[in-house]
Amino acid sequence: MSTTDNNQNHVTFSFDYVTDERIEVQLPTDSPITQALLEHDARWKKTNRADTRRDRHSSPSEFPKEGMHFAADIDIERDFINKQAVATAFAGLSERQRFLIEAVVLDGYSFAEIARAENKDESAIRHAYNRAIKRARRILEADRPESSFGVAYRAKQQNRIK
Structure with missing residues (x-):
């Protein structure tokens, strides 16, 4: 996005797309949308590290391609x-x-922190967490497809039955 002041009443915003298409929009200077876009543009110019540190960014030509598509x-x-x-x-x-x-797992809280927040014993939180993990594993195991590579997995299940 780039901006151009045509006169004091309007600001022209230009948007360049990857397809080499360019769209220009003219908005009144006193519009809240104009002010928000100008603030966003200023913030982007200040924080866009790709423009300031080329050594940290890759260009599309550096990625491997398979025909017309990028290889992932x-x-x-x-x-x-x-x-x-x-x-x-x-x-x-x-x-x-x-x-x-x-x-x-996601937020990184310890059992002690959760116990303090809920005014419960830390071991109660740990046990409840372990039961939740076991239940999630049972659900995942029920949905797991059988395969010839799961020999160790099936052997582990048979050991539990004994």
């Missing part, structure tokens, strides 16, 4: 499946169990 080292399908599995596991948990897992 990540497996998008596997990531999607993993996210679905986590969503399924969380759906099978109680609200309390979801809270404990999110607080410990």
Whole structure:
């Protein structure tokens, strides 16, 4: 986005797209939208490190390509499946169990911090968290497909039955 002052009553905003398309919009100077866009533009110019430190950023020509598409080292399908599995596991948990897992794993709270906040014993929080993790694992194991590579996994299950 770039700005140009045509006169004192209007400001012209130019938006350049990747497709080499350019759109210009003229807005009144005293408009709240104009002021917000000008503030955003000033903040962007101040914090846009890509313009100031080229050594820290890659250009698109540096990425590997396969034909017309970029080649990715990540497996998008596997990531999607993993996210679905986590969503399924969380759906099978109680609200309390979801809270404990999110607080410990995602937010980084310790058992002691949660216990102090809830005025409970730390061991009670730890046990409730462990039960939530076990339940999430059982939900995930129920959805896990059988494969020829899961020999150690199936052997582990058989050992629990004994």
